[in-house]
Amino acid sequence: MNYEFAYGIGFHPWEDAVEEPLFVERITQLFEEEERDREPPYGRALDVGTGSGIWGIELAKRGWQVTGIDNVEKALQRARDRIGTTGVEMGLVLGDVTDLRASGIDPGYQLILDTGTFHGLNREQREAMGREVDAVAAPDASVLMLTWEPKRRGPLPRGASRSEIEAAFPGWTVTDLGETHFEAPRPVELLLKPDEHWYRLRRG
Template structure:
């Protein structure tokens, strides 16, 4: 998908997930799992392809120290506004997540979140993103990665479990769980997202 064009037309259906109770309940459960047994501040998060920072701001409100990176200016502008309205601090970086080594994101992230970026990349870019994330993540980091299954469809390529394993060879998939994301009926039928959260850790 060309995200620059999508944002310029105000086309961002993934943001509807924020008002879809089953999706919100599931992502909240995933965040709670990473916070279990600890008190805020929980540590640093890198929000990959943060978009308008819906989930980055949510994590900041929960007590994480969040850095969001996105390639599209307009998305970042909306993200800054969202953070300011919510009254939370969040660092925003404009950059390419397949070239993280050139982006000023920092390192040592305890949590890396990707809600919808990796699964639109070809394998070369998936590997580049995997190498970049591995370099900036803390040794005991968790990666939460959302992916549609790989199949022929318009707009989103999707990614298979094997592709995720190849892009993150030093990581281990610990959980695969449905996200409960729902599109409006005609889009659901056309795109068949059937998306899942993959949770990865380094053994």
């Protein structure tokens, strides 16, 4: 999907997830599980494909030291505006998720969040993203990844299976955490059948 074009014409329906109570409840539960038995500040979090920064900002509010990376300047400008209105601290990087280190992302992230980037990449890009995440993740890191189930959807993300995630992240244990509970508008749901799932990846 051409996200630069989408943001250029103001098309970003994925931002509507923040208005979906069940989706928000589920992602909040996942954040809480990563924070269990710990006190803020929780450590460094990397929001890959951050877009307008919605979920990176939520992590920052909770006590994470957050960096968001995206390759679309218009998306990052929306993120800057959001950060300005919320008053949180969150770093933003214009860069490529398949080449994190060249984009200035250094190692040591305890949490990596992907709310829809990996599942839109081709095989070579996924392998590159897996290598880069592995390089910048802390030894005890977790990855929280949202993907659609695989299906041809024209120019939209085709999705990714658990086995495809495992192939791109060798050495990580992948756990299917179930549906995201995002409720797309009925026509969109019938047309795309996203069947969104959360996955958790941990080393070992």
